Amino acid sequence: MITVGGPNGKGMSKTFLGVFEPVLFARPYLKNGTRLFILVITAGVISNVSLLLVPVYIGQAVSALQKGTFSSIPNIGLFIILAYAISSIVNFIVTYGAQYISQNYALNLRKDFVAHLVRKKFLFFETQTSGDLLSRGSQDIEQTRNFNLNMFTNLFPTISLIAAAFILLFLISPEFALFLLFVVPPLIYLGMMSSRRQRPIWKQIRDTYGKLGETLQENIVGQRVVRGLAAEKQEIEKYNSMTQEYYVENYQVVRSRVFHNSLMPLVVAAVSSAILVIVGYEDLLNSYNVGGLVSAVLIFALLTSPVSFLGRMIIFSENSRAAIGRIKEITGTGDEEFVEQSQESLSPGILSFDHVGFRRGDRIILKDVTFKVMPGEFIGITGKTGAGKSSLVNLITRYYEPGSGSITFNGRNTRDIPLSLLRSRISIVPQEINILSGTIRDNILFGIEATDQRVKKAASLASISDFIESLPSKYDTMVGERGLTLSGGQRQRIAIARAVLRDPLLLILDDATSSVDPDTEIAIFENLKRSMKDTIILMISLRASALSFANKVLILEEGELKTDVGGEEGLNVNRI
């Protein structure tokens, strides 16, 4: 889609046009924005032209005074006020409109970002760090929004200011306009040089910033390990060397641009000095009036500050382009899965694995796994660490796709069951439990709607209701980042309640009771078995006590399945 620019853009015009990459990127996010767009740009032009009229009037006033015709002064004064008034009213449209556009852009972009993010496949998240994804969704988007805002409030107005200045100067005297022509090419050249020089460093700065955040986060999360291993000094050194790197890169980026950026206003000043000398000399010889000269020099003076701001725009633009690259990696459609709601339904049935094989890279994780489970059965899955237990259940919900063989539920290949249906009828309680900030009720509901009664029922099946009832605010107790901190066992039981509430056809407990004491664990299993008659329960566990509860135990050894008889006697737990 992007045809211009890019870090390796060849040729001067391409590199220069690359400045507008953010505009092209922004287009889809500015729905129905065309009219507002035109309004804001027009307002920007009007605002600047009327502002430029002020020096022209001042020049006229000076000429009038020189001639001694004082009578025209009040009129000129009124014109000045009028010009300012127009400029200030119109300027409101520019700042407000530009903010509206940029906020609207960010609103839509964020929406799109999250929509794509939540649809990425599981594998995608294995290669990302959460800190990095967060900074793409927050800082990077803000960065591009900021550039968009400045584009309307600064970049377009400055360009129109230069154009308007050219016309006005031409009207005063073509000679002045000629002077302005000298300014434009060096400005473009300087701008390009500056942007080209700083681009690579900006990329580095962003990376280092990301690393700084990651290191900090890891250090805080792993604080007990750091202390336990007495590695504080080591950590401080690591962090300090990163902040040092950040310091140096930030200095380098300034050094790379400072000369060219500072030269931009100087070019304008040099030309206005030249006007002052050359035109002043002509006026002096021919005793022309100096009104035109005053106007011209004041117009040039008006140009210096926006022109020096162009330098800042280049920084924003470079930053923004780096950010766009990172955002696109998410908003691009690769690595996504279809999770939209479906009208179909699923009824209880047999789960069957038919010669299923699965590998990651060169490693074989599962080979030729075949088994069948009937509705209402409670199946234990066990095996040594690394045997492929979690991989096996993750294939059912299609977090990963099997390499060979097929998995069917109630006779349908899971591949042909819409993901939304599959995942809403199969509940999994994973090893890693997430508790979101919100109430306990919110956390059990997790997006679906259900009566209080059902929530309480689910909690009681998960043997967590007594605990919840003992809290002062009961189900309304805040948990997560800003609330009560729950123990591992409590978190696991909330997650079980969450899964049970969905009344699943297949419930997968991936070592979901490892932090619950054996008594409670058995109580939970009994509850589940009693109340979910048609549900298949697959339980991964290493505990003999838990496995002895199952009707049947599947033992995985290096990716291969060994079936064991159920019950207390048959269970050959000592073998595993």
Place this chain on the structure above:
Amino acid sequence: MSTGYDAVEDQYIKPVKGRKTMFRMIRDVLNLKRDATVFTISVVIYAIGGVLYPLALGLAINSVKAGQIRPLLLYAGLFFLFYLIQFFSNIWINLSSVKVAQGVIKGMRDGAFKKLQSVPLDFYSNVKLGYLISRIANDAESISDFLTYQLPSVISGVTTIIIAAVIMFDLNTKLALYSLVVMPVLAVYTLAIQPRVRKNYLATRRALAAITGNLAETIAAIRTVKAFNAEAQTEGRFGNLNENNFKANMVATRLTSSYSSVIRFLEAVGIFLVIYEGSLSLLHGQISLGILVAFIAYVQQFFNPIVQLTQLYNMYQNSMVGASRIYGIIDSTPEKMKGEIDVASFSKSIKVNNVSVRYDGNVALKNVTVEIKKGECVAIVGRTGAGKTTLTNVILKFKFPNEGDVLLDLKELNEIETNAYRKLIVPVLQEPFLFNGTVFENVEYSKRGITKEEVQRLIDVYGMSEIFRNLPNGIDSPVGELGRNMSEGQRQAVSILRAFVRNPEIIIMDEATAQIDSRSEKAIITAMRSYAKNGTLILISHRFSLITLSDRIIVLEEGGVVQEGTLNELAKEEGTFRELYKRSVSSYVSGTGGF
């Protein structure tokens, strides 16, 4: 969200209040002596250059009028010279301001990070990760922006206003007064709307913080979101916050946009007054044309910094709030009782002596006395919440007892230097934390200079090679963020390896093998006991198979020791232990043919 985003943490950290923050930041800036000096001087020079060029312009125009070539050349030359001065001083401002800004925030970040390594661990249960990240990573950035871009504007703005005012009054008092007549209006107006500006601004800040918080949570919980097909609901939750942020920003913009329009209008009035009064004075021969032109330019110049300064106010407030919080972190009280006695070895025993621990008034341990001898393998068991982890925290010096003490070879733990102590004792914690890197890098973290061959050998010795069998590149496989690419059991195995390579005197394992199968577990523990002959092992576990490997068992219930003895002794005794392991004990008894 209604109680203010960071309210909880602010109570705990106590950010430095008000002016103190500003003075402290100024002190931080001034500590960078050379850069701060270059910075200040170049900003002032820059401002002076800017103030003087309208004067040169006016004088040049006077020369044109008077028909004098030499003064024209002189003043036009000066006119350019002042810009040239600005060019050079601008370069110096840029270079020195980035050094000052980055220097200050590097100092803040390093200081905060260092403090985080020495605060009591309770700190982390009150102050959440999100707060610390957004303070040390993001707020520091806004401080840097303020110092790099805004501070030069403030200094040069103030300098410009002062010098311009002096020049104007010197040139013509009456005209100077006329041009300043709108200033009081401007000041009153600005002060009047400032509270609303501030309120709006805080609202936008909160709205954005809410978005970021929600996004962070969604990313952290992404696997659960997908597991429950809650993608659409997640989008909905985010969408509401996104809309709120949009609205808050538009409200804020309406006010600031109208403010800048009013300012521009006031500027017009100021220029009009100067032209009107100036032309009268000109007619009466009180001033020259050139001076009038210079005056008009001054009025315009005057307004720029004022407009800037008012816009800066928000940025200033913002970075001050950020700075006050970072200073708050830096000023947090470090853990007391770092201890001074250096210990190099462990020879007899570690004794928990009549220890009681309370969390917020709840008793976690009461009058616990436990002695563990060198070379022993002791299992600590009990129900969830019995106080097992609290006991390990006390032994690890993570938590200080409210009463009683811990003695290492009869020396009080509080007086033993913490770092030296932690070289003797290494924990393997309940939740295996891994750094983002490879398996090998994680092991190397605790013993620098260890080779891959050695690590591989240890993996074989401890019978862990099967655990890692499915890693694509063996010990060079990346573990992913927080080790997420691996299973919990694999993470625990890495975390165990990391402790073992230290070869410490004492190892504490807190449910450290809960996700490892019992056969591997047995291999690990047995290998370890034969490998480190005199090593002392403290095992906390629910799991019966692990308990069978211990020399002695301590049973905790409701914060107190209720039973103590060997497996054989406890299996015979009526009590908590038998209740907990009914099934296992009976099969153990039958399996070994009784006692």
